[in-house]
Amino acid sequence: MEIEIFGWTLLDYFQTIVDGVLYGATYAIIGIGFTLIFGVMDKLNLAYAATALAGAYFSWGVGTQIPLPAPVAYVISSIAAGGFGYLVYLCNFRYIPSGAPLASLLATVGMLLFLEELIVHSTQGMPQPYPALFDDVMLEWGDFGMRGDLLFVFCLCVLATVFLLYVLYRTKLGMATRAVAQQPVAAQLCGMSVQGTNSTTFVIAGAIGGIAGAMIGASVGILSPLLTVPVTVKGLIAAVIGGLGSIPGAIVGGLLIGAFENTFQLLRSVTERDMYVMLLLFAFLAFRPGGIFGTASRHE
Amino acid sequence: MDFIWGLVQILGVHTIIGLSAYVILLTGQVSMAQAGFCAIGAYIAGMLTVLAEWHIIPGMLVGGLAAGALACVVGFPALRVKGLMFTVATLAFGEFVRLFWFNFDYQISRGGFEIGPLGGEGFRQIRFFPENGWSTLEVAIFVWVWVILIMAILWWMDRSRIGAVLRAVGEDELAAQSVGINLTAVKVTAFTIGGFIAGLGGGIYAHYTTHVEHLNFGVLLATFAIAYPILGGLRTVVGTLLAVLFIQGVLVEGLRFLGDLRNILFGAFIVLAMNLRPAGFIDARVTRALGRLFRAERGGA
Amino acid sequence: MLELRGLSKHFGGVRAVDGLDVTVERGQIFGLIGPNGSGKSTTVNLVCGVFPVTAGSVSFEGAEITNSPPHVALGNGIARTFQNIRLFSELTVWQNLWVAQNGQESVRSQGFFSRWLSGNRGQRASVEEQLEFSGLADKRDEPAGSLAFGEQRRLELARALAARPKLLLLDEPAAGMNLEEVKQLDERLRWLNEQQGITILLVEHVMELVMGVTHRIAALNFGRKIAEGSPAEIQQNQAVQEAYLGRSEEEGDEGGGSS
Numbered sequence: 001m002e003i004e005i006f007g008w009t010l011l012d013y014f015q016t017i018v019d020g021v022l023y024g025a026t027y028a029i030i031g032i033g034f035t036l037i038f039g040v041m042d043k044l045n046l047a048y049a050a051t052a053l054a055g056a057y058f059s060w061g062v063g064t065q066i067p068l069p070a071p072v073a074y075v076i077s078s079i080a081a082g083g084f085g086y087l088v089y090l091c092n093f094r095y096i097p098s099g100a101p102l103a104s105l106l107a108t109v110g111m112l113l114f115l116e117e118l119i120v121h122s123t124q125g126m127p128q129p130y131p132a133l134f135d136d137v138m139l140e141w142g143d144f145g146m147r148g149d150l151l152f153v154f155c156l157c158v159l160a161t162v163f164l165l166y167v168l169y170r171t172k173l174g175m176a177t178r179a180v181a182q183q184p185v186a187a188q189l190c191g192m193s194v195q196g197t198n199s200t201t202f203v204i205a206g207a208i209g210g211i212a213g214a215m216i217g218a219s220v221g222i223l224s225p226l227l228t229v230p231v232t233v234k235g236l237i238a239a240v241i242g243g244l245g246s247i248p249g250a251i252v253g254g255l256l257i258g259a260f261e262n263t264f265q266l267l268r269s270v271t272e273r274d275m276y277v278m279l280l281l282f283a284f285l286a287f288r289p290g291g292i293f294g295t296a297s298r299h300e
Numbered sequence: 301m302d303f304i305w306g307l308v309q310i311l312g313v314h315t316i317i318g319l320s321a322y323v324i325l326l327t328g329q330v331s332m333a334q335a336g337f338c339a340i341g342a343y344i345a346g347m348l349t350v351l352a353e354w355h356i357i358p359g360m361l362v363g364g365l366a367a368g369a370l371a372c373v374v375g376f377p378a379l380r381v382k383g384l385m386f387t388v389a390t391l392a393f394g395e396f397v398r399l400f401w402f403n404f405d406y407q408i409s410r411g412g413f414e415i416g417p418l419g420g421e422g423f424r425q426i427r428f429f430p431e432n433g434w435s436t437l438e439v440a441i442f443v444w445v446w447v448i449l450i451m452a453i454l455w456w457m458d459r460s461r462i463g464a465v466l467r468a469v470g471e472d473e474l475a476a477q478s479v480g481i482n483l484t485a486v487k488v489t490a491f492t493i494g495g496f497i498a499g500l501g502g503g504i505y506a507h508y509t510t511h512v513e514h515l516n517f518g519v520l521l522a523t524f525a526i527a528y529p530i531l532g533g534l535r536t537v538v539g540t541l542l543a544v545l546f547i548q549g550v551l552v553e554g555l556r557f558l559g560d561l562r563n564i565l566f567g568a569f570i571v572l573a574m575n576l577r578p579a580g581f582i583d584a585r586v587t588r589a590l591g592r593l594f595r596a597e598r599g600g601a
Numbered sequence: 602m603l604e605l606r607g608l609s610k611h612f613g614g615v616r617a618v619d620g621l622d623v624t625v626e627r628g629q630i631f632g633l634i635g636p637n638g639s640g641k642s643t644t645v646n647l648v649c650g651v652f653p654v655t656a657g658s659v660s661f662e663g664a665e666i667t668n669s670p671p672h673v674a675l676g677n678g679i680a681r682t683f684q685n686i687r688l689f690s691e692l693t694v695w696q697n698l699w700v701a702q703n704g705q706e707s708v709r710s711q712g713f714f715s716r717w718l719s720g721n722r723g724q725r726a727s728v729e730e731q732l733e734f735s736g737l738a739d740k741r742d743e744p745a746g747s748l749a750f751g752e753q754r755r756l757e758l759a760r761a762l763a764a765r766p767k768l769l770l771l772d773e774p775a776a777g778m779n780l781e782e783v784k785q786l787d788e789r790l791r792w793l794n795e796q797q798g799i800t801i802l803l804v805e806h807v808m809e810l811v812m813g814v815t816h817r818i819a820a821l822n823f824g825r826k827i828a829e830g831s832p833a834e835i836q837q838n839q840a841v842q843e844a845y846l847g848r849s850e851e852e853g854d855e856g857g858g859s860s
Contacts, residue, residue, distance in 0.1 A: 092571065096574055103530070109527075110570025114564055121560060121561065230395075236388045244385060271420075272399070277392075278399075279396070285377040285378055285380075286377040464699055467691065471689045476689075478649065480703030481672055
């Protein structure tokens with residue numbers, strides 16, 4: 001006998017949630033990127049998701065000139081996005097005084113529009129195909145199945161996160177980053193270069209963002225300029241509901257959003273699902289403003 | 301000539317939207333939801349004049365009040381948390397509103413035509429002005445009466461105690477609290493006023509374009525809204541007006557021959573302007589220099 | 602008038618304030634001294650509700666006010682100044698005082714219009730009075746950020762008094778002042794206390810000021826109270842001297858006994 005809830009069986013829900021969690025790994029990475037830059041600079045870089053997707057676009061552009069195997073495209077995406085990350089740092093943070101937070105925030109929004117329009121201009125606004133790996137594989141257990149490409153997306157995102165955590169917690173560079181994030185003045189007195197650390201953070205965050213960008217392209221099958229704003233918003237929501245500044249929080253937040261949006265896509269429709277993700281954010285702001293891993297009152 | 305008056309209308313509406321963000325920016329908060337409030341004002345005012353056949357002025361006011369009320373409700377949870385979270389929350393809220401209208405159908409049949417908003421198709425035939433025989437010039441005057449009214453009120457508010465209180469909160473929240481200012485109340489008030497003004501702007505916008513759809517109210521419009529006051533500088537409302545004249549008048553209209561390259565240019569322009577003048581065109585130095593000039597002239601006369 | 606009972610604040614593992622009991626009587630100037638990092642500023646911040654207490658209670662005039670946020674504390678009649686001056690530096694001197702007109706009578710008894718928009722005659726007169734008091738009348742239209750250091754301190758004190766508080770919390774008001782300025786501050790505090798009847802909690806390193814002006818002193822170290830008594834008793838107290846000078850005397854005084 002089958003139990004049905006709103007016309008779907010439990011298996012349908014399970015399948016939907018698993019697919020959503022797998023795809024949510026990309027949001028988790030974008031969320032980590034926002035968190036990382038926020039942690040070091042105490043500023044919001046709204047152009048971050050745009051640089052991630054710009055990396056993917058860059059590798060697509062290279063792919064139109066010379067045929068690339070998918071893994072090479074992903075590496076190129078990562079490197080390009082790292083470069084874009086550095087560019088964002090130079091244009092939006094390096095030369096704008098840190099006492100003018102409005103200025104760098106607005107500048108990152110300008111950068112977001114700039115990258116988005118650049119993409120629209122160079123593709124005439126048309127969606128472009130992006131290569132996936134293992135898209136012909138389907139792991140099946142009875143009625144339950146796992147898409148090979150999604151599983152690959154998830155695993156690569158996990159690898160990227162593990163790599164990032166390794167860099168942050170096990171290398172000298174990571175220690176410097178964390179030192180600057182916690183005590184910029186003291187770190188400077190100890191002879192660390194704050195600017196050097198900041199720019200490195202942007203490059204690293206950009207590089208893992210490039211992987212997420214490529215994975216978004218790979219699992220959707222296309223790249224489209226319409227992705228930029230939703231990915232930006234969901235990445236930010238992942239960072240916020242995880243507790244802004246917490247990397248494990250961003251991971252859980254991203255996976256949660258993936259599952260949540262896929263469930264509402266099943267129940268409602270693809271045009272409505274994002275609305276429910278936004279409502280999820282407001283539920284958190286109202287009832288748990290510190291996020292999943294934050295303490296309830298993180299006022300100052 | 302109609303082209304000129306059309307441009308004058310656009311400048312007016314964008315000034316109103318910029319002023320809506322100005323009020324909120326005074327308290328140090330960056331709202332990315334102004335496009336959303338604009339959409340609420342546009343759809344509600346449009347539905348009231350088209351479906352309920354109201355006059356435009358009460359339609360706009362109701363649209364503005366609805367946007368303001370929603371701002372008040374959303375403001376409480378969003379403004380309790382740290383400043384940057386507010387930007388994230390308003391960005392998400394703006395997208396929520398856009399998606400709401402994207403999924404919203406409410407059509408009735410009249411004279412053999414289906415009228416009213418229709419999801420992704422948008423809301424067509426908001427024909428209050430043509431049906432009542434307003435010329436483009438008359439519409440332009442109508443728009444600017446609102447602009448001048450709102451600017452005058454904000455100008456006066458800036459010089460009142462509430463203006464000083466808003467700026468105090470924007471400068472140092474802890475110090476403001478310590479002199480007895482209730483932060484949440486002040487910020488929610490500013491956000492509500494900003495939502496109301498954006499709603500009014502949306503009401504006018506819907507009527508002069510006669511057709512709105514969800515794509516009009518995306519991140520681009522939200523960016524315009526905060527870009528005008530920040531680029532113009534937060535010292536005075538005039539800065540916002542100047543920024544609108546420059547961006548809409550010179551960048552968008554003057555460079556029409558560049559086609560969609562202008563949009564790229566707009567992004568790049570913001571980045572460049574913020575690097576060169578982080579406190580906007582009219583910053584403290586400019587106002588002080590103007591003040592000296594003004595005093596010197598008065599003294600000489 | 603002000604009672605702290607078992608007041609504690611822990612930041613992570615650091616016990617910034619740890620089980621503090623202090624009673625300030627009406628009409629006193631009460632000194633709070635102690636080496637850097639002994640929890641004096643944290644105590645002020647807890648009384649004002651800047652951050653929530655970990656344990657313990659704060660009561661004022663017999664009513665429990667633990668964790669009430671700063672603007673509520675001010676409404677109750679507690680005003681403060683900051684260790685590193687926090688003026689609204691872009692606003693003019695006059696506006697700095699104007700936004701601070703939130704004292705008990707002026708808040709509750711007036712209509713919306715006069716309170717927020719025009720600023721009624723009472724508020725304006727009160728601003729003039731504080732301008733006079735701070736000696737900044739001729740700088741009324743200057744941005745507060747452009748004032749000299751000593752003037753900024755005077756303005757901040759005037760701004761705190763704008764609310765006509767019953768209790769004034771001063772967090773190191775003499776820091777960075779020369780001897781002449783300290784003497785002026787001394788007179789000012791006596792005048793506020795004796796003529797205006799304002800109770801003062803004074804956090805201070807400058808011993809000339811504390812020992813001269815206070816009626817009673819509590820000394821803190823590592824978030825705990827190590828001594829309390831009259832200035833003379835505190836000066837003689839073994840524990841206080843050790844806290845300031847270190848157990849072995851040759852370690853010198855870092856900031857503690859600044860002269």
